[in-house]
Amino acid sequence: MLPRLWRYGLVLSRQKHLADDLVQATCVRALERAEQFVAGTRLDRWLLAIMHSIWLNELRSQRVRQGQGFVDAEHELSFDGESxxxxxxxxxxxxxxxxxxxxxxxxxxxxxxxxxxxxxxxxxxxxxxxxxxxxxxxxxxxxxxxxxxxxxxxxxxxxxxx
The missing domain is CATH 1.10.10.10 (Winged helix-like DNA-binding domain superfamily/Winged helix DNA-binding domain)
Structure with a gap:
């Protein structure tokens, strides 16, 4: 699940280091709330929903700290190997x-x-x-x-x- 979580974290944050932080926070929250996982349901959906919730909370807290408006996340992905x-x-x-x-x-x-x-x-x-x-x-x-x-x-x- 980690590669999928990291890809989604990168889509949300557009920054590799923030994607890493999101994956870590998601794993920690999932472990803390493991009893909330319903056996027989899809683990990937549960983890992606946790990450989405963490990201929304982070955006809200940044908006509060910065005043108002959207957080600028205009960072492009870079690719190795120009040739x-x-x-x-x-x-x-x-x-x-x-x-x-x-x-x-x-x-x-x-x-x-x-x-x-x-x-x-x-x-x-x-x-x-x-x-x-x-x-x-x-x-x-x-x-x-x-x-x-x-x-x-x-x-x-x-x-x-x-």
Missing amino acids: QAQDEVLAAQVIKRVNALPEAQRETVFLTYVEGLSYKETAEILHIPVGTVMSRLAAARLKLAETATPRAMSDKSTGERR
Whole structure:
């Protein structure tokens, strides 16, 4: 579960050291509240929900300390190996576009498309209705389509791989 938790922590925080802290806090809270885990349910959903809750609490406390407004989390992911294959360059571009999504859309995209959770599971983790998950995903797809470069769109239509 640690790699999955770390990926989600990175999606939420956009910073490696904060993702590490989130994973650690999630593990500690899960151990402290182990009796709350319902046998026969999915451990991954429970842990992701704990991490989401910790992240929201951290955002709230930062807003209180800083006054008001959203916490600036505009940090891009970096990739090692500048000379790596074009696929990795494309992956970096996709990640950059996904990172530019509003936080609610970004975390919904991650849980649904990267972690492969169902709409219902994503809704339960985020404590939102399934319809909101569907709405966020639709809005994210539209936003991603809008930010696609004309060259990328023409390559897609001609079937060329970039």
